[in-house]
Amino acid sequence: MRIDKDLVAASATPLVLGILSDGDLYGYAILKRVGELSGGGMQWTDGMLYPLLHRLERLGYVSSSWGTSEAGRRRKHYAITPAGREAFADRQEQWTVVAEALRQVWHTAQRPPAVAPGWA
Amino acid sequence: MEHAELEAQIDRWRGYVQRRQAISPADVDELEDHLREQVADRQATGLDDEEAFLVAIKRLGNLDAVSREFAREHSDRLWKQLVLMPEDPADAGATPWRELAIVLALAVGAGLAVKAGLTWIEGGGVLARNLGLLVLPFLTGYFAWKRRLSARVVLGILVPFAVLAVALNAYPFTSGGSTELLAVLHAPVVLWLLAGIAYVGGRWRSDGRRMDFARFTGELVIYFTLLALGGAVLTGLTFAVLQLVGADLEPVLENWILPFAVPGALVVAAWLVEAKQNVVENIAPVLTRVFTPLTIAMLVAVLAVLAAVGGLAEVDRGLLILMDAILVLVLCLLLYAISARNSLAHPGVFDVLQLVLVAAALAVDAVMLTAMLTRIAEFGFSPNKIAALGLNLLLLIHLARTGWLTVGFLRGRRPFTALERWQTRYLPVYALWAAVVVLAFPPLFGFI
Numbered sequence: 187m188r189i190d191k192d193l194v195a196a197s198a199t200p201l202v203l204g205i206l207s208d209g210d211l212y213g214y215a216i217l218k219r220v221g222e223l224s225g226g227g228m229q230w231t232d233g234m235l236y237p238l239l240h241r242l243e244r245l246g247y248v249s250s251s252w253g254t255s256e257a258g259r260r261r262k263h264y265a266i267t268p269a270g271r272e273a274f275a276d277r278q279e280q281w282t283v284v285a286e287a288l289r290q291v292w293h294t295a296q297r298p299p300a301v302a303p304g305w306a
Numbered sequence: 307m308e309h310a311e312l313e314a315q316i317d318r319w320r321g322y323v324q325r326r327q328a329i330s331p332a333d334v335d336e337l338e339d340h341l342r343e344q345v346a347d348r349q350a351t352g353l354d355d356e357e358a359f360l361v362a363i364k365r366l367g368n369l370d371a372v373s374r375e376f377a378r379e380h381s382d383r384l385w386k387q388l389v390l391m392p393e394d395p396a397d398a399g400a401t402p403w404r405e406l407a408i409v410l411a412l413a414v415g416a417g418l419a420v421k422a423g424l425t426w427i428e429g430g431g432v433l434a435r436n437l438g439l440l441v442l443p444f445l446t447g448y449f450a451w452k453r454r455l456s457a458r459v460v461l462g463i464l465v466p467f468a469v470l471a472v473a474l475n476a477y478p479f480t481s482g483g484s485t486e487l488l489a490v491l492h493a494p495v496v497l498w499l500l501a502g503i504a505y506v507g508g509r510w511r512s513d514g515r516r517m518d519f520a521r522f523t524g525e526l527v528i529y530f531t532l533l534a535l536g537g538a539v540l541t542g543l544t545f546a547v548l549q550l551v552g553a554d555l556e557p558v559l560e561n562w563i564l565p566f567a568v569p570g571a572l573v574v575a576a577w578l579v580e581a582k583q584n585v586v587e588n589i590a591p592v593l594t595r596v597f598t599p600l601t602i603a604m605l606v607a608v609l610a611v612l613a614a615v616g617g618l619a620e621v622d623r624g625l626l627i628l629m630d631a632i633l634v635l636v637l638c639l640l641l642y643a644i645s646a647r648n649s650l651a652h653p654g655v656f657d658v659l660q661l662v663l664v665a666a667a668l669a670v671d672a673v674m675l676t677a678m679l680t681r682i683a684e685f686g687f688s689p690n691k692i693a694a695l696g697l698n699l700l701l702l703i704h705l706a707r708t709g710w711l712t713v714g715f716l717r718g719r720r721p722f723t724a725l726e727r728w729q730t731r732y733l734p735v736y737a738l739w740a741a742v743v744v745l746a747f748p749p750l751f752g753f754i
Contacts, residue, residue: 213336213339214340214344217340231366231367231368231371232365232367233371233375234371234372236333236336236337237375237378237379240333240376240379255339259335259339261336261339262332262339
């Protein structure tokens with residue numbers, strides 16, 4: 187199943203903040219974690235993660251530091267900041283409201299009428 | 307190496323990404339780390355190098371879209387920033403601060419030399435002869451340090467410098483005579499050639515390095531002008547404030563600020579041009595495009611006026627000198643336009659415009675030569691006339707061949723590099739001629 191790209195974009199910030207609140211990570215590891223959490227359903231364009239991370243850094247939600255990988259390459263690690271945790275809590279509330287509303291819609295909405303068998 | 311092909315592919319990709327202005331080198335490092343992780347994970351699932359690389363690139367996404375996203379986040383990067391002092395101490399080392407200290411010391415040194423000259427050298431003529439000798443060593447010294455010149459090259463610069471210094475001071479010039487004035491005007495050209503040898507790090511045979519020096523000269527003029535404008539505004543404001551409280555700054559300006567600020571600004575401008583060469587787009591191409599059509603209009607107007615005046619023998623000597631100045635300016639513009647042009651680009655409208663400029667300059671030069679020869683036939687030789695005649699002949703050869711090569715280029719018969727090479731090969735001729743005027747003219751004409 188492909189997830190609509192607007193939906194991916196809207197959920198990207200809380201996902202990244204949530205993943206980082208479990209511990210510091212670098213870009214590739216964040217994307218891998220997204221894949222695991224969604225069971226492979228959410229496929230991001232990898233390159234788009236970095237402008238997003240830089241935007242979150244500019245907003246003060248995450249901080250970054252350069253380290254080295256096991257292979258000795260330069261690697262940038264990201265960590266969530268207190269402001270980021272606040273923003274994350276705020277997003278969580280918003281998404282809870284949205285999810286609750288959607289849940290009720292799914293529940294009450296009529297399913298499309300099934301096609302009567304035998305007439306095709 | 308086992309994964310040589312993969313490494314080569316990643317290298318090529320890096321070069322490709324690095325050309326994006328919105329993506330900084332640090333971002334490229336970050337993306338490369340991502341790419342390599344992705345490749346390693348794909349290899350672990352059994353893909354070979356090539357397949358793994360292709361998948362990783364595909365997952366990274368369309369580079370245009372990603373680069374646009376980077377640009378949206380970092381719009382400031384589209385304005386390239388001049389970094390004089392690297393912020394990251396890790397890749398800085400000690401050199402930038404040391405370089406700044408050396409530049410400032412040389413700037414102050416040039417100021418001190420000029421101030422000393424003003425204080426101790428008697429007579430305006432003697433001072434004018436020595437002014438270049440006082441300032442240029444500091445600029446040349448900066449490049450000598452920066453390029454780590456070998457002792458042989460340093461000697462090759464010092465000996466001509468010493469000869470020039472001795473000639474300018476030991477010749478018994480008639481005060482205010484024309485050979486003295488010619489020496490004052492031509493000595494800086496020779497000194498500039500010596501500075502050029504230091505600039506190219508002694509590789510003066512290389513056409514590319516010579517062209518770099520031409521570019522450097524143009525950018526230096528622009529930077530120096532900008533510094534001078536800024537300095538003038540600052541001094542003007544200080545003046546105005548001090549005048550209100552009744553203090554007169556003029557003696558201070560004359561005796562202290564100008565002698566230090568002007569030579570100092572020259573050294574600092576040289577450093578700025580050195581530091582920025584790869585960072586900021588050169589302003590030169592823009593300026594040449596603006597001024598080439600304007601200069602053509604000026605040359606045509608001048609030609610029309612000269613034709614209207616008629617009898618060229620009566621043309622004033624001052625006018626001939628002015629016209630020489632105009633032609634030298636045209637030549638600088640031309641040289642700068644050529645140095646700023648991408649030599650691989652196809653002929654375009656601007657190249658035609660350049661040819662028109664050369665043709666107009668040639669016409670002016672021809673009129674000038676006729677006027678000069680007429681004057682010489684009528685009034686006989688004088689050092690001024692011979693110097694002007696020599697310069698005009700040099701300009702004529704330079705312009706004629708430039709025009710010829712431009713025609714060849716426009717018709718697709720010759721590469722643009724032929725035009726470039728002609729410029730760089732011909733430039734030292736001017737300095738040699740200037741050396742002849744400084745060294746041989748005074749004795750030839752009896753120091754009048």
